Amino acid sequence: MSDRDAGPDVLRLQGLRKSYNVGKPTEVEVLHGLDLRLQRHDFAALVGASGSGKSTLLNLVGLLDTPTAGELFLLGEATRDMDDARRTALRGGAIGFVFQFHHLIQAFTALENVLMPLMVATGKPGREHIDRARALLAEVGLQGLEQRKPDQLSGGQQQRVAVARALVTRPALLLADEPTGNLDSHSAAEVFELFRKFNREFGCAVLLVTHDPRLSEQCDRTVALVDGRIASDTAKAGKTEPEKGARVN
Numbered sequence: 001m002s003d004r005d006a007g008p009d010v011l012r013l014q015g016l017r018k019s020y021n022v023g024k025p026t027e028v029e030v031l032h033g034l035d036l037r038l039q040r041h042d043f044a045a046l047v048g049a050s051g052s053g054k055s056t057l058l059n060l061v062g063l064l065d066t067p068t069a070g071e072l073f074l075l076g077e078a079t080r081d082m083d084d085a086r087r088t089a090l091r092g093g094a095i096g097f098v099f100q101f102h103h104l105i106q107a108f109t110a111l112e113n114v115l116m117p118l119m120v121a122t123g124k125p126g127r128e129h130i131d132r133a134r135a136l137l138a139e140v141g142l143q144g145l146e147q148r149k150p151d152q153l154s155g156g157q158q159q160r161v162a163v164a165r166a167l168v169t170r171p172a173l174l175l176a177d178e179p180t181g182n183l184d185s186h187s188a189a190e191v192f193e194l195f196r197k198f199n200r201e202f203g204c205a206v207l208l209v210t211h212d213p214r215l216s217e218q219c220d221r222t223v224a225l226v227d228g229r230i231a232s233d234t235a236k237a238g239k240t241e242p243e244k245g246a247r248v249n
């Protein structure tokens with residue numbers, strides 16, 4: 001049974017704008033009113049030249065920064081005027097992040113790094129959490145390496161730990177900002193495959209910033225930013241056309 005249409009959109013942007021240095025002589029608007037919807041199971045690439053606003057957009061969607069105007073709905077909740085406690089809870093529960101550099105904690109083992117988001121959310125991890133983290137490490141191909149520290153793992157293995165860490169809370173939305181930009185092409189393909197697999201298995205929506213056309217071509221949908229505007233939003237043949245300019249009820 002398809003649950004594509006069940007529940008609210010994972011993400012909905014409505015006239016989203018972002019300026020930096022507001023009120024200063026250097027004030028500059030870098031996102032100029034974006035409208036976008038992501039539904040469960042969506043697997044979208046976000047592409048665009050350097051400086052087009054991709055990271056700015058991901059930081060807004062990840063609730064790490066706030067828009068200057070417009071609204072950003074996550075799982076149906078308007079986030080712009082949300083208080084910090086709710087924002088932190090929603091970020092922790094609904095969103096997984098993978099960055100270009102993995103930002104693993106060097107003093108922690110692979111297993112402890114994967115457990116971090118659950119520990120932040122709930123304190124000391126219980127048996128169920130540890131089992132879940134171990135299972136995820138196995139799913140990303142790191143069974144037997146749970147006790148290794150990051151510096152005892154290859155770059156590709158470290159990024160796979162970061163993918164497991166991003167998914168341990170079972171987020172509705174996985175955000176990745178050039179997650180393979182620092183990897184050789186073989187490791188990049190492996191990490192990309194993990195995103196595909198988790199998108200299929202968990203139904204989490206994926207928004208993936210990439211410069212690599214070999215990866216964006218494998219996404220179901222490509223959203224292109226040009227100078228802070230969505231210049232195109234195209235679905236791959238055989239996939240449902242993303243609905244553009246949809247109204248918010």
Ligand SMILES: Nc1ncnc2c1ncn2[C@@H]1O[C@H](COP(=O)(O)OP(=O)(O)O)[C@@H](O)[C@H]1O
Nearest residue numbers: 020021030048049050051052053054055056057
């Ligand atoms: N903190 C900031 N303060 C001022 N300008 C910024 C800041 N962050 C990004 N910018 C500017 O916003 C624009 C978009 O940047 P960014 O979102 O990093 O683009 P991309 O990720 O597509 O390369 C660029 O012109 C950049 O210089």
Ligand SMILES: [Mg+2]
Nearest residue numbers: 054055056177
């Ligand atoms: Mg960027």
